[in-house]
Each structure stands twice: as structure tokens, then as C-alpha cells.
Amino acid sequence: VWLEYVRNPLVWRGSDGATRPVLKNQWALIGAFGYAPANWLELQLVIPLFFYQSFAEETGLTAFDRVALGDIRVSPRLPFAPWGPNRPELAVGVDLSLPTGNGNALVGASGAVFWPSLGLTVPIGRFALLVDLGAKIRKKASLANLTVDDELTLAVGGRMPFTVGSRRLIAATSFFGMLTPTRADYSNNRHLEWMSGVDLEVHSNWWVQVGIGIGLSHGYGTPDVRVLIGGYRAIDELDSDGDGKPDSDEGAA
Numbered sequence: 001v002w003l004e005y006v007r008n009p010l011v012w013r014g015s016d017g018a019t020r021p022v023l024k025n026q027w028a029l030i031g032a033f034g035y036a037p038a039n040w041l042e043l044q045l046v047i048p049l050f051f052y053q054s055f056a057e058e059t060g061l062t063a064f065d066r067v068a069l070g071d072i073r074v075s076p077r078l079p080f081a082p083w084g085p086n087r088p089e090l091a092v093g094v095d096l097s098l099p100t101g102n103g104n105a106l107v108g109a110s111g112a113v114f115w116p117s118l119g120l121t122v123p124i125g126r127f128a129l130l131v132d133l134g135a136k137i138r139k140k141a142s143l144a145n146l147t148v149d150d151e152l153t154l155a156v157g158g159r160m161p162f163t164v165g166s167r168r169l170i171a172a173t174s175f176f177g178m179l180t181p182t183r184a185d186y187s188n189n190r191h192l193e194w195m196s197g198v199d200l201e202v203h204s205n206w207w208v209q210v211g212i213g214i215g216l217s218h219g220y221g222t223p224d225v226r227v228l229i230g231g232y233r234a235i236d237e238l239d240s241d242g243d244g245k246p247d248s249d250e251g252a253a
């Protein structure tokens with residue numbers, strides 16, 4: 001479960017090139033559940049709940065402080081390592097975002113979003129280099145001079161595990177960008193954000209995560225600042241019988 005705050009994730013761009021905020025502040029509670037029934041299949045379900053939004057006065061939109069369901073996301077992922085253990089790994093992702101949120105309230109898209117992707121993980125000692133290339137396929141939607149259409153996506157980052165005393169930590173950083181390839185004249189078709197964070201294991205397999213993101217452009221959905229804090233439980237190895245002990249400790253096949 002994560003608490004997320006974003007500042008100015010949606011702006012209008014005037015003919016003079018100046019940007020004016022539309023959506024100024026947004027708070028959300030994000031629940032996620034992941035399960036790997038096999039080494040070659042990972043499943044994830046993400047449910048966002050928005051509970052506060054405020055808008056610029058000139059938009060005429062009023063802030064709300066009620067709970068609103070966002071778009072539910074289902075994300076199967078198929079990792080495979082054609083080069084063997086501790087070698088580069090490829091993974092195919094098929095992300096489907098369902099239009100369960102209210103697009104008019106800016107907590108959801110106007111339709112389903114299909115997001116296939118191909119990810120590459122390259123271990124370099126303890127460091128892992130991550131590269132992910134994908135395409136978001138969606139129904140085109142417009143609000144004033146803001147237009148959202150199909151997009152190409154690219155993420156480049158890395159993560160490094162280490163220990164401090166008896167505590168395990170993971171430091172991660174990434175750049176994430178989106179671009180609408182079909183129309184170069186869209187004023188909001190370039191998204192670029194840098195994000196970094198630290199995961200700290202506070203108890204056996206229980207982790208706390210803190211992250212901060214900085215928008216490097218004024219594309220659709222690019223905030224000036226993003227802050228994320230939350231906690232999760234992660235089991236390191238496959239646990240076939242669900243007793244909390246990895247198969248390797250029980251001699252399971």
C-alpha cells in the first residue's frame with residue numbers, strides 16, 4: 001500500500017509557450033497485490049483510490065475531498081532468462097488499465113489502455129541495469145488544447161541492494177519518458193520524469209519504501225514533484241505451499 005502526492009500533474013500550454021496549471025494537487029492511496037505462481041509468470045493488480053484534488057481557480061473546477069476510484073490495472077509479466085542464471089533477463093509485460101475511474105473528474109482515462117512492453121535487466125555485479133520499451137494504446141481524448149493519444153514509452157534505470165548493519169536496503173533510480181509519435185504539434189505529448197527511492201526491510205520480508213520524483217517536462221501527467229511512501233511484503237523465493245518458508249528450505253521441487 002502506498003500514499004502518493006503529485007503537484008501540478010496537468011497543465012495547459014498557451015500560444016506563448018507559457019504553462020498554466022489545471023490540476024494543482026492530487027492525493028491517492030494505491031493498493032497493489034502481486035503473485036508469482038511460477039518462475040516464468042508474475043501477476044499484479046493495482047487499485048488507486050483518489051481522496052483529494054484541487055484545481056486552478058481559472059478552470060472553474062472545484063476541489064473534491066471524497067474517495068474516488070481510479071483506473072484499475074492488471075499487469076501480467078513473463079520473465080525469462082535465455083542466457084542462464086545471473087545473466088541478462090528479458091521480460092514481456094502486458095499491462096491493461098480498465099476505465100473504472102471518472103475521466104471527467106481527471107481520475108481515469110476515457111477508455112481502456114493496453115500497454116505491452118519488453119524489459120531487459122542486466123546484472124553488473126550487485127547493480128542491475130533496467131531498460132523497458134513499450135507502447136500505450138488508447139482512445140484519443142482531448143481537453144482544450146490537451147490531447148492524449150497512443151504513446152511510446154521508455155524507462156531506463158537501475159537498482160542496487162546493500163545492507164546497513166542487519167538491515168537490507170535497495171536503492172533505485174530511473175528516468176521514464178513518453179512520446180506521442182503521430183503528432184509532433186501536440187503541446188503536451190512529451191513526458192519525462194526522474195524518480196529515485198529507497199526500500200528498507202524493517203522486519204523479515206516486510207519493507208518500507210520512500211520515493212521522490214521530479215518532472216523534467218510539462219507533458220500530460222508529468223508532475224512538478226511526486227512523493228511516494230508506503231509499505232509492502234515481498235517473499236524472496238517461490239513458496240509453493242504458502243507456509244511462509246521458501247521451497248529451497250523444504251526440499252520442494
